Amino acid sequence: MRSLLGRLLAVSMLVFVTACSSVSYYTQAVVGQLSILSKRKSLERLIADEATHETLRNRLQFIQSVLAFADDNGLPVNGAYSAYVDTGRAYVVWNVFAAPTFSTELKRFCYPMVGCLAYKGFFAEQAARDYAQSLADEEMDVYVGGVAAYSTLGWFDDPVLNTFIARSDERLAALLFHELAHRVVFVKGDTQFNESFATTVERTLLRQWLTERGQPSVFDAYLEDEAKWQQTVALITKARSALAEIYASDEKASVRRTSKHERLQQLQDEYAELEQTWVTQGPYAGWMAQPINNAQLGTVAIYHELVPQFEALLATSGNLRAFLEEVKVLAKQSNEVREQRLMAEAESL
Incomplete structure (x- = not known):
């Protein structure tokens, strides 16, 4: 497994190999990811800690049971969701989507490591809205959506976040199945393939999970x-x-x-x-x-x-x-x- 330092260096290199206009974007991405990683707390330690609120402890234990189910059914859990982070906000990132005034096709945003995607993500809501406005000024249709969870595709062990932990059991399980599916395959530049596949896995495992729970x-x-x-x-x-x-x-x-x-x-x-x-x-x-x-x-x-x-x-x-x-x-x-x-x-x- 690549070291944490090595992964951060790889991501940081993006800042230096892109045009000057992109430097601030990749800088916020690196800083945002570092902020998430620096706040991680082990699930095992939180569960064992008497100071942990009972509600949080119960949710973390529930997540562990969902991860065990996902692992039993072939999803690559490994070290994913073994830590918890309270971001202090409602969403972890905000995605900007854009399309021409007279087109149903989304604008594609291209990145060195993951290819072209149908959205551009920001760790700060205002930065996302400012960028969306710049596209709107070019007569593009724009939409900004808050995101409760995202996958780093195995580059890091994604943590459990406060932004989604309070969801109902079935909604939380569905989200975990979806994000773990991204660890199975990720095709550079094909957002529709990646997301439709993850949605299919999410729905399939949720059906099975609910059935086995006798609910x-x-x-x-x-x-x-x-x-x-x-x-x-x-x-x-x-x-x-x-x-x-x-x-x-x-x-x-x-x-x-x-x-x-x-x-x-x-x-x-x-x-x-x-x-x-x-x-x-x-x-x-x-x-x-x-x-x-x-x-x-x-x-x-x-x-x-x-x-x-x-x-x-x-x-x-x-x-x-x-x-x-x-x-x-x-x-x-x-x-x-x-x-x-x-x-x-x-x-x-």
Whole structure:
């Protein structure tokens, strides 16, 4: 395993090999990560410490049980989540998403070590919002989202954070499964592949975990949320397709802008109607209540668009461990080969 110093030096080198305009960005990334690492406290010690609040102790013990389950099912836990950090804030990072005024495709941000991603992360909220404003000044659609957890892809042993520890049991377990999945494979420059894969693992293990815990009512509620999620994503996917047609038309910019506004309003109206059919509030209530743009819609696509294809591959693989091995092989292929394989799996069912 690479030493902590070696890893920090590797990350720090980014500051010196990039353009001057990027130095401040990579500096904040290094400083932010160092701040997280410097605050780590061992889970074992916190659990054993009589001064630890009982609520925190119970959550940490719960996390240990989830990690054991994940490890038993083939996820590479190793030293991940063996320490706790209180960041003192609601989110650990803030991601900036952007898309052109007349495009459904997210802007890509490229980095030396992980390739191009569909977002740019900041450890300080104001820095994220300032950067988003600079993109908005260039007439880009922008969206800033707070993030409770992120994966360093095995470079560091990611800690448990205060930003997500208070979640319900099922939400916390789902998050851990998702982040650990990123340790299985990470394809440079393919955010949609990476996030859709992690979402598939998250959903698969959560189903199994709830079933084995003998919590039928919680599992039923989860299935209900799943159905709401699928209906909502279907609406968003339909809206993005309609918007793509609007943007590709030969109409004047003013006409396309009006059509864009009308279609986004239609999406919000359709979601409001859909919510009326549900007993409880839907998963995107707050999200849909705010002004929507191309960047915001793109965040849904990168996390969910390939999930059906991955679930088809999981079905043909037979079990999760075999699926993980299949994806490891797939991750080494070209973008075109990966896309063809996933589409073929989905069409075969």
